[in-house]
Amino acid sequence: MSDPTGDDLTLQAAADALGVHYMTAYRYVRLGLLPAVKVGGTWRVAQRDLDVFRSGGPMGPQLDGGSRRRAPWAGRLEARLIAGDARGAWGVIEAALAAGAELEEIYLDVLSPAMSAIGDRWARGELDVSLEHRASGIAMRIVGRLGPRFVRRGRTRGAVVLGAPAGERHALPVALVADLLRQHGWEVSDLGADVPDESFVHAMLTTPDVAAVGLSVTAEASFDSARRAFAALRASGVSGGRGVSGVSGVSGVSLVVGGRAITSQEVGLDLGADLVALDARSFAALLEQVRTESADLRSDVAGAGA
Numbered sequence: 426m427s428d429p430t431g432d433d434l435t436l437q438a439a440a441d442a443l444g445v446h447y448m449t450a451y452r453y454v455r456l457g458l459l460p461a462v463k464v465g466g467t468w469r470v471a472q473r474d475l476d477v478f479r480s481g482g483p484m485g486p487q488l489d490g491g492s493r494r495r496a497p498w499a500g501r502l503e504a505r506l507i508a509g510d511a512r513g514a515w516g517v518i519e520a521a522l523a524a525g526a527e528l529e530e531i532y533l534d535v536l537s538p539a540m541s542a543i544g545d546r547w548a549r550g551e552l553d554v555s556l557e558h559r560a561s562g563i564a565m566r567i568v569g570r571l572g573p574r575f576v577r578r579g580r581t582r583g584a585v586v587l588g589a590p591a592g593e594r595h596a597l598p599v600a601l602v603a604d605l606l607r608q609h610g611w612e613v614s615d616l617g618a619d620v621p622d623e624s625f626v627h628a629m630l631t632t633p634d635v636a637a638v639g640l641s642v643t644a645e646a647s648f649d650s651a652r653r654a655f656a657a658l659r660a661s662g663v664s665g666g667r668g669v670s671g672v673s674g675v676s677g678v679s680l681v682v683g684g685r686a687i688t689s690q691e692v693g694l695d696l697g698a699d700l701v702a703l704d705a706r707s708f709a710a711l712l713e714q715v716r717t718e719s720a721d722l723r724s725d726v727a728g729a730g731a
């Protein structure tokens with residue numbers, strides 16, 4: 426988004442230039458289609474952004490025809506998050522859903538890249554950390570609104586305890602992964618961020634039908650605490666190796682690690698995990714594989730005992 430100073434327009438002037446009603450221009454802003462910032466209570470649009478929008482550039486190519494599914498929702502959301510515009514950010518999500526995006530796509534292809542881009546801009550010194558905090562708050566509220574839609578009816582596949590280890594404050598990835606697993610029929614106990622080792626242990630020992638404990642590691646600085654959490658879980662009864670849910674209590678629980686800092690199987694296994702999922706999409710598939718193997722093993726055990 427250009428900085429609308431000097432060569433900028435009021436929203437009414439932008440609407441006139443576009444030949445649309447003020448409310449239509451306002452809707453473009455709210456949906457994240459037309460970049461704008463509020464200055465002293467009124468929306469201002471940079472002339473450059475208006476030109477880009479009019480020419481069908483990054484923010485405005487899909488207004489008439491074109492593939493709405495491929496609209497650059499992540500970029501639009503990023504702009505609203507940076508502007509601290511919670512209503513506009515939700516408007517982008519609603520527009521993406523209305524255009525046919527799946528819930529999983531909203532999380533993985535819209536919200537995640539928008540947040541990553543914000544982090545990159547912070548790392549380059551382009552954004553103050555306060556904007557990142559504000560954007561995270563809005564993102565969490567979006568997840569709060571979308572979360573209940575992920576629940577799948579019917580029998581659950583089992584339970585998963587999920588959280589980020591002590592000192593790791595990135596809660597958003599945990600919340601996203603929790604909802605994505607719920608959509609695949611898992612009961613998820615989301616402990617959030619900065620979870621003490623003993624809380625992971627307590628949750629594992631008290632969650633009925635627990636198949637896995639998943640740690641989300643976003644920052645490399647959390648490697649040591651992830652190692653400690655896995656060690657504490659093992660010390661309390663997890664035997665190691667691939668988990669076999671339901672066969673022998675907690676000894677059948679899989680310890681899984683994933684997250685931005687887990688860049689390879691080796692990195693994850695070195696932390697003490699049994700299984701490494703390199704992205705959220707493969708996590709559900711991995712759990713399903715373990716569940717199937719467990720069921721096979723259970724029927725073998727039953728067969729041998731007969």
Ligand code: B12
Pocket residue numbers: 533536537538540541542543544545548557558561565592593594595596597598599601602639640641642643644645646681682683684685686702703704705706708
């Ligand atoms: C928001 C944010 C914050 C917020 C977190 C708020 C919150 N409620 O979550 C706040 C402001 C608190 C924060 C703090 C810090 N942050 Co920060 N933060 C981010 C940011 C912008 C977005 C994170 C996010 O939500 N991404 C979207 C999620 C959904 O994507 P994801 O993490 O990749 O998760 C996906 C997969 O990895 C996977 N996954 C995740 N967990 C799991 C778990 C399992 C089991 C599985 C299978 C899969 C899986 O599924 C997810 C969905 O696809 C990132 C930028 C980025 N590129 O991600 C920086 C970033 C992660 N932060 C960073 C840093 C440096 C910090 C601070 C150290 C800054 C500081 N100096 O204080 C602190 C660290 C605090 C701490 N001790 O943890 C760096 C990390 C660099 C590094 N190499 O370690 C990043 C990458 C920014 C950057 N570009 O440099 N941060």
